[in-house]
Amino acid sequence: MARRRVDVLVVAIFFLSLLWATPARAEIPSLLTPGVLTWGGDQEGGGPYVYPADDDPRRVVGFEVELADELAARLGLRARFLQGQWDRMPDLLRARKCDIVLNGYEWMPARLDVMEATIPYYVFGLQLLARDTGEITSWGDLERPFAQGRRRIGVLAASAAEKYLQSRPSLAIEIVSYDGSTDAMREVETGKLDATLQDTPAATFYRSRFPRLRAVGAPVGHGYYVVYAQEGQKALVRRLNEALLAMIDEGRIEAIYRAYGIWNDAQRELGDIARSGRFYGYSKEWHDRPAVTKRGVRDGPPERRVEITARKRGFEVVRAYGGVLLQSAGLTLVLSCLSFPLAVLAGLFIAMGRLYGPAWLRAPLAVYVEFLRGTPVMLQLFFIFFFLPEVGINVPAFWTAILGLSVNYSAYESEIYRAGLSAVPKGQMEAALALGMSRPLALRRIIVPQAVRIVVPPVVNDFIALFKDTSVCSVVTLVELTKRFSVLSQSTQATTELMAMTAVLYLVMSYPLSLVSRRLELGAGKAPS
Amino acid sequence: MIEVQGLCKRFGAVDVLSDLSLSVDKGKVAAIIGPSGGGKSTFLRCINGLESFERGHVRVGDDVLVSSDSARQRAERLRAIRRKVGFVFQQFNLFPHLDVIGNIVEAPLRVLGHERASAVGEAVRLLERVGLADKKSALPHELSGGQQQRVAIARALAMRPEVLLLDEPTSALDPVMAAEVMSVITELASAGQTMIVVTHQLALVRAIADTVHVFAGGRRVEYGPTAAVFESPAHDITRAFLHKLQAW
Numbered sequence: 001m002a003r004r005r006v007d008v009l010v011v012a013i014f015f016l017s018l019l020w021a022t023p024a025r026a027e028i029p030s031l032l033t034p035g036v037l038t039w040g041g042d043q044e045g046g047g048p049y050v051y052p053a054d055d056d057p058r059r060v061v062g063f064e065v066e067l068a069d070e071l072a073a074r075l076g077l078r079a080r081f082l083q084g085q086w087d088r089m090p091d092l093l094r095a096r097k098c099d100i101v102l103n104g105y106e107w108m109p110a111r112l113d114v115m116e117a118t119i120p121y122y123v124f125g126l127q128l129l130a131r132d133t134g135e136i137t138s139w140g141d142l143e144r145p146f147a148q149g150r151r152r153i154g155v156l157a158a159s160a161a162e163k164y165l166q167s168r169p170s171l172a173i174e175i176v177s178y179d180g181s182t183d184a185m186r187e188v189e190t191g192k193l194d195a196t197l198q199d200t201p202a203a204t205f206y207r208s209r210f211p212r213l214r215a216v217g218a219p220v221g222h223g224y225y226v227v228y229a230q231e232g233q234k235a236l237v238r239r240l241n242e243a244l245l246a247m248i249d250e251g252r253i254e255a256i257y258r259a260y261g262i263w264n265d266a267q268r269e270l271g272d273i274a275r276s277g278r279f280y281g282y283s284k285e286w287h288d289r290p291a292v293t294k295r296g297v298r299d300g301p302p303e304r305r306v307e308i309t310a311r312k313r314g315f316e317v318v319r320a321y322g323g324v325l326l327q328s329a330g331l332t333l334v335l336s337c338l339s340f341p342l343a344v345l346a347g348l349f350i351a352m353g354r355l356y357g358p359a360w361l362r363a364p365l366a367v368y369v370e371f372l373r374g375t376p377v378m379l380q381l382f383f384i385f386f387f388l389p390e391v392g393i394n395v396p397a398f399w400t401a402i403l404g405l406s407v408n409y410s411a412y413e414s415e416i417y418r419a420g421l422s423a424v425p426k427g428q429m430e431a432a433l434a435l436g437m438s439r440p441l442a443l444r445r446i447i448v449p450q451a452v453r454i455v456v457p458p459v460v461n462d463f464i465a466l467f468k469d470t471s472v473c474s475v476v477t478l479v480e481l482t483k484r485f486s487v488l489s490q491s492t493q494a495t496t497e498l499m500a501m502t503a504v505l506y507l508v509m510s511y512p513l514s515l516v517s518r519r520l521e522l523g524a525g526k527a528p529s
Numbered sequence: 530m531i532e533v534q535g536l537c538k539r540f541g542a543v544d545v546l547s548d549l550s551l552s553v554d555k556g557k558v559a560a561i562i563g564p565s566g567g568g569k570s571t572f573l574r575c576i577n578g579l580e581s582f583e584r585g586h587v588r589v590g591d592d593v594l595v596s597s598d599s600a601r602q603r604a605e606r607l608r609a610i611r612r613k614v615g616f617v618f619q620q621f622n623l624f625p626h627l628d629v630i631g632n633i634v635e636a637p638l639r640v641l642g643h644e645r646a647s648a649v650g651e652a653v654r655l656l657e658r659v660g661l662a663d664k665k666s667a668l669p670h671e672l673s674g675g676q677q678q679r680v681a682i683a684r685a686l687a688m689r690p691e692v693l694l695l696d697e698p699t700s701a702l703d704p705v706m707a708a709e710v711m712s713v714i715t716e717l718a719s720a721g722q723t724m725i726v727v728t729h730q731l732a733l734v735r736a737i738a739d740t741v742h743v744f745a746g747g748r749r750v751e752y753g754p755t756a757a758v759f760e761s762p763a764h765d766i767t768r769a770f771l772h773k774l775q776a777w
Contacts, residue, residue, distance in 0.1 A: 425622075427618060427620055427622040428622060428624065430579050430618070430622065431616075431618065431622035431623075431624070432624075433578075433579065433611065434577055434579065434611060434614075434615070434616035434618075434685075435611070435635070435636035435640065435684070435685075435688060436608060436611040436612045436636060436640040436641075436688060437636060437639065437640055438608065441639055441640075445635065445639060446624055446635075449626050450624075450625065450626050453626070
């Protein structure tokens with residue numbers, strides 16, 4: 001009997017070990033959400049990378065969206081897009097807010113210290129674009145001093161183009177940074193900039209939107225877009241590399257790029273990398289992998305073409321984007337209405353603690369107030385969202401915004417209340433104490449009700465300010481009204497209409513508050529029952 | 530009833546009160562007079578703990594406030610003493626956000642835990658007593674100074690204090706309004722309310738005070754029955770002070 005059991009055990013172990021030994025498939029990378037590949041990108045960067053879909057601005061499209069979907073599918077996962085600020089992508093990874101970054105991020109040795117990189121998925125160059133009126137016809141024109149001083153060249157902030165220009169001190173130029181690529185293109189058209197240096201995909205994709213721009217010279221520079229993953233996610237990178245190789249070999253990459261009009265001869269290098277194994281991080285073990293039968297792109301799905309639609313105008317814009325702007329305004333409203341009452345409450349306790357609390361409490365509260373007033377709310381949000389995860393505290397984006405805004409505003413509120421409480425004559429507290437009231441009772445019944453009347457106008461003022469300050473929450477991946485405006489304006493160029501709608505929405509939200517404030521001020525003169 | 534012994538208070542190097550003593554029997558009225566800056570108001574404010582003191586003690590009935598009390602003991606004793614001692618301020622200090630009835634019933638409701646109906650009934654009786662029955666729902670800023678001070682007196686009386694301290698109750702008022710307030714205070718005295726009043730109104734002192742205490746430079750320079758002090762003052766300061774006031 002015992003013997004039989006041992007046999008069964010041996011057989012079981014044998015099969016189990018077979019299961020474990022099964023290569024590749026058994027390597028399960030640890031993901032934020034099991035079964036989901038969360039990838040970070042910024043739709044404000046615009047086409048053709050990731051941008052709001054024309055028919056439904058809540059959805060994102062772009063060649064990187066298709067790439068992410070297909071990569072995820074090949075890993076047996078579902079892709080989920082995480083909206084973040086483009087220049088904050090490495091922080092998103094470090095804070096474990098997404099699994100990968102796939103958004104026109106260049107392969108750079110310095111980045112490899114903090115992130116893992118895949119093999120390239122696109123070979124890009126930098127295209128100089130200038131007005132077709134011909135002031136600038138070659139790179140040489142940028143070196144010559146110019147009557148009105150330095151030429152102004154627009155670039156995407158922290159991009160390869162910015163670094164390229166910085167590395168050429170012989171150019172007599174001033175570099176101007178933008179958060180999106182089309183802003184710079186528009187400013188060249190309108191004359192505020194002399195030229196813009198753009199990654200080739202953006203320069204190609206938006207050519208039809210900016211008919212007055214002309215390419216100056218051939219693309220310069222030469223870089224690789226790669227997918228970045230969290231440091232130590234070797235298994236994930238290995239599987240992404242396998243999937244990318246397969247997509248390159250099977251012509252899927254070519255098909256997607258052709259659809260967006262960004263396929264060019266430079267991309268043939270992708271295949272060379274795959275075949276020769278010449279790339280950083282491209283391990284020898286795959287060099288010897290069995291050859292994949294290369295199917296030409298002709299065998300793939302019929303070629304389609306993703307075009308940008310003509311620029312919408314006037315009420316067309318209102319119809320197309322009113323809904324999504326309204327939705328983002330809803331987020332702005334929720335953020336404000338949740339964080340402000342918390343700020344008011346915390347501020348009240350801080351003010352009371354500083355005015356009437358025990359001596360040991362006053363100094364820390366003063367430090368709290370001065371620290372929070374003296375540092376930007378953006379930095380505080382950043383600290384909560386990107387730094388706290390390093391010490392094991394992971395606050396989701398929405399609650400980061402609520403926490404950050406309410407903590408920041410509690411400092412301002414407390415100062416208002418302190419002023420209001422101090423403005424109540426000293427005799428009021430004395431009269432209350434002389435009647436036998438305790439300090440807390442005197443505060444609650446006599447001092448605070450009088451202070452409230454004094455502080456209503458500045459507090460409402462603060463609330464209105466908070467409304468507009470919610471726009472900084474885009475650093476923690478929230479798309480509130482201002483961010484939505486930026487995103488849409490980058491991809492549609494309907495800036496005037498979108499700006500007007502955004503302004504009206506802010507006004508509609510804040511004006512009633514002014515009315516409420518006025519009513520409260522008037523009411524302060526009357527007696528409560 | 531109320532007894533203050535050896536009270537000393539310093540502000541930095543300055544002796545504001547030096548070794549002050551004073552006692553008042555139940556139903557009696559003591560008046561404190563003297564030149565400005567003599568420590569009269571400070572002394573009064575020490576009795577109910579609005580000011581602290583370095584030495585001496587204050588006894589009201591069985592409750593004793595000692596300078597050496599710890600903060601906690603002090604808070605407890607103060608609460609006990611403040612329930613027995615009412616205070617009327619020179620500047621009235623009515624609560625501007627509450628109407629007249631609200632001002633009067635606030636402490637009986639919140640401190641003594643009285644029922645609202647009985648507190649309001651009591652407040653109305655007190656208002657009749659100070660001649661303001663028709664001002665029940667007025668707000669403080671709608672009243673004249675004299676009316677405000679009479680409401681303040683009603684507010685103090687609502688706590689049924691064993692002793693009432695009045696700190697220059699008519700100094701912020703014109704003569705007509707001062708007269709209204711003085712007649713209320715006189716009525717209280719004849720009803721047997723124990724009081725200590727700081728005032729410059731010699732007429733009021735004559736009318737109600739059983740004893741007069743003359744303060745100057747933080748000391749009690751002279752005291753005695755009202756008639757004795759007024760008719761034959763023993764001290765130069767008293768003579769000079771009375772002379773100045775009567776010259777008017």
